[in-house]
Amino acid sequence: MCSRIAEPVPLSRPEFLSPLGETLTEQVIGGQAAPVTDFQPLTSVEGLPLLGGSGRFRVLQNTERGLLLELEYPAGVASPEHFHDHDSFIYVLSGELTGSVDGREARLGAGDTLVHPRGVRHTVAAVTDSRWLEFKAPPPEVGRVLR
Structure with missing residues (x-):
């Protein structure tokens, strides 16, 4: 008997309307459009005021499984020590953070x-103007954790 190998089926891949860093109005993921918000001022985290000034954030993706944010702090801005009931994963895009x-x-x-495990006290401080991605799971309500 001769077995026949099937030809591979081309898979559709997610398409992004523009690269990260440009102003995005929406991105296409798995065939569904998801709005990407404009940058919003950030003055507090978990109800505590930022130290040394303010930053800004925007929501890149928000689903029932996770929340993906892009954050920016100018040099000298820091989050006060805090903790929350979700895990946070940080990936630094530019600048230097402590x-x-x-x-x-x-x-x-x-x-x-850097990982901020749920329930563990942590801080983030910008040594230089900094930008990073932060993924939170399970996803918190945006207005409750960032303002």
Whole structure:
């Protein structure tokens, strides 16, 4: 008997309307359009005011499984020590941050990652003007954690 190998079926891939960093009005993921918000001012996290000024954020994706944010802090801005009931994963796009998790401090640059586990006290401070992605799961209500 001779078995026949089937030809591979081309899979559709998610398409992005423009690269990260440009103003996006929507992105296409899995065939569904998801609005990407404009940058909003950020003055507090978890109800606590930012230290040293303000930053800004925008929602890139918000589903029942996770929330993806893009955040920016100018040099000298920091989040006060806080904790929350979700995990947060940070990926630094540009600049230099100092992050602490449960009292242990790390210096982060472009391409570095840091995890803030749920229930663990942590901070983020911008050493230079900085931009990063932050994924939160399970997704919190945006207005409750960021203002």
